Amino acid sequence: MKPRxxxxGSEAKAxxxxxxKIVSQLHSSLIRSVARGLLLSRNVLIEADAELSYLFNRARFGRSRITSQEEKQWFQLDMEEAFYLCFSLECLKGIGKDGSIKSNKELWEYSKSEKPAFPISYKAYSHLRHKNWVVRSGLQYGVDFIAYRHLPALIHSEYAVLALSKGDNELNGRLRVWSDVHCTVCLCGSVAKTLLVLFVDSNSQGTSSxxxxxxxxxxEETITRWNPEQSREDQTSLRNQTNLGTI
Amino acid sequence: MKPRxxxxGSEAKAxxxxxxKIVSQLHSSLIRSVARGLLLSRNVLIEADAELSYLFNRARFGRSRITSQEEKQWFQLDMEEAFYLCFSLECLKGIGKDGSIKSNKELWEYSKSEKPAFPISYKAYSHLRHKNWVVRSGLQYGVDFIAYRHLPALIHSEYAVLALSKGDNELNGRLRVWSDVHCTVCLCGSVAKTLLVLFVDSNSQGTSSxxxxxxxxxxEETITRWNPEQSREDQTSLRNQTNLGTI
Structure with missing residues (x-):
């Protein structure tokens, strides 16, 4: 499937x-404002001024939460998004309800306690973010994430992403039976996304820190329906297949 | 979701x-023709004359297979369909490759060996057929079956059906995680079907015969998305919800 x-002018704009560059602007702004994120259940809340709100929206981290305060906005980040800013980009600190600043280790433990599959889902999230994909929650489509090549304003999302732990199927339990594979691929097709499965192998390193x-x-594996018509006569159609090398 | x-004139025709009545006509025709079905991997092949072909097509059992013989047609039945005709309606006999007629017990063992989840999927299939639903393979949608209220020529299918074994998740492994539930419900919605889950409880009876x-x-449980708009103002929209009592 080609990028849509x-x-x-969208491709040129992108x-x-x-x-x-967009993420790097967010990074600088977060460092300048000495940003703090409040841990609240499975989310992290960050108070943002106009500039930070603009950059959160642009880089597609979190969702804005409407409050009665006009000048300040609150952004609600998923644990993966918050941990990426704290641990990978080092531009955010998490704070507990008592106001104490959490170390990365404490934040890691907190995330795992809220979401047992966090080490796997975070590895998948950061893997794609490091490659400059825009990664959003895939809840709406019954997957872990969806991935955009650039800003959602310029391009439709290309991949529906499942993060599976290699060798530990009990934890996530997806794609164990054919009917689930069929169902997922069928749904991805109907919303014009390709199913991307990220098999995360912990290489027996555990999850202690x-x-x-x-x-x-x-x-990385993409799963698509095989179209038997595709290779029969028209060889050019093969060229339209997704280029895995770009992931 | 209302029947579509x-x-x-379709509803009146139905x-x-x-x-x-349609299934009963097939039943009589199969008994008259002393029908035999050849066991072949996960299918049963039946040779059918014009009348039987017409009735197979009408009652929606199996799929016709084109052969070079003009007068005779072959019908390919799934194991559940064949076992329903052999065991529940007693109008078909299965024969092995050596031509020997199989008892219901032998056919049961054969079906289980080809498809370990057969006892569960057959119970679900026969449960719906007994209630005069037209039941077809759900492979295309990543579910076990799809169910029509009447002939597919008159009405769209209403239910995407998953047959799950109660208490033995290892065997089927569907709907164990939220993302799978989301994905399945989302797909069902996009093809205008309701997800019907049949939890089959063997009540510790085993599968020996x-x-x-x-x-x-x-x-029986249907799983649908909750639409928070639904109950806010317009109470009449609630009346459009699927009436579970009809299943």
Missing amino acids: WKGK SADPMS PSCLEHYTVE | WKGK SADPMS PSCLEHYTVE
Whole structure:
């Protein structure tokens, strides 16, 4: 499936404004404002001024939450998004309800306690973010994430992403039976996304601290329906297949 | 979701021609022709003359297979369909490759060896067929079956059906995680079907013979998205919800 840009000039706009630059602007702004994120159940809440709100929206981290305060906005981040800003980009600190600043190790433990599959889902999330994909929750489509090549304003999302733990199916339990594979691929097709499965292998490193993550490896596989018509006569149609190398 | 009849006169046509009558005609024709079904991997092949072909197509059992013989047609039945005709309606006999007629017990063992989840899927299939639903393979949608209120020529299918074994999740492994539930419900919604889950409880009767089936119980649950708009203002919209009592 080819990238589906929204409108004619979108591809050019995206090239002129790379995602890495947008995220880097958010990074600088967070460091400047000495940002703090409040841990609340499975989310992290961040108070944002106009500039930070603009950059959160642009880089697609979190969702804005409407409050009665006009000047300040609150952003609600998923645990993966917050941990990425805290641990990978080092531009945010998490704070507990008592106001104490959490170390990365404490934040890691907190995330795991709220979401047992966090080490796997975070590895998948950060794997894609490091490659400058825009990664959003896939809840709506029954997957872990959806991935955009650039800003959702310019392009439709291309991948529906499942993060599976290699060798530990009990934890996530997806794609164990054919009917689930069929169902997922069928749904992805109907919303014009490709199913991308990220098999995360912990290489027996455990989950005791976030430093384990660097030893985790990720295997990428896309699953698509085979169209038997595709290779019969028209060889050119093969060229339209997704280029896995770009992931 | 209300039944979606195809065209104006379809509902009246269906009332005048109940499914029970159509299946009963197939039943009589199979008994008259002393029908035999050849066991072949996970299918049963039946040679059918013009009348039987017409009735197979009408009652929606199996799929016709084109052969070079003009007068005779072959019908390919799934194991559940064949076992329903052999065991529940007693109008078909299965034969092995050596030409020997199989008893129901032998056919049961054969079906289980080809498809370990057969006792569960058969109970679900027969449960719906007994209630005069037209039941077809749900492979295309990543579920076990799809169910029509009447002939697919008159009405769209209403239910996407998953047959799950109660208490033995290892065997089927569906709907164990939220993302799978979301994905399945989302797909069902996009093809205008309601997800019907049949939880089959073997009540510790085992699977040693088909007579166990009468002790199996089936619990029916539909899973739909909750639409928070639905109950806010317009109370009439609630009346459009699926009436579970009809299942």
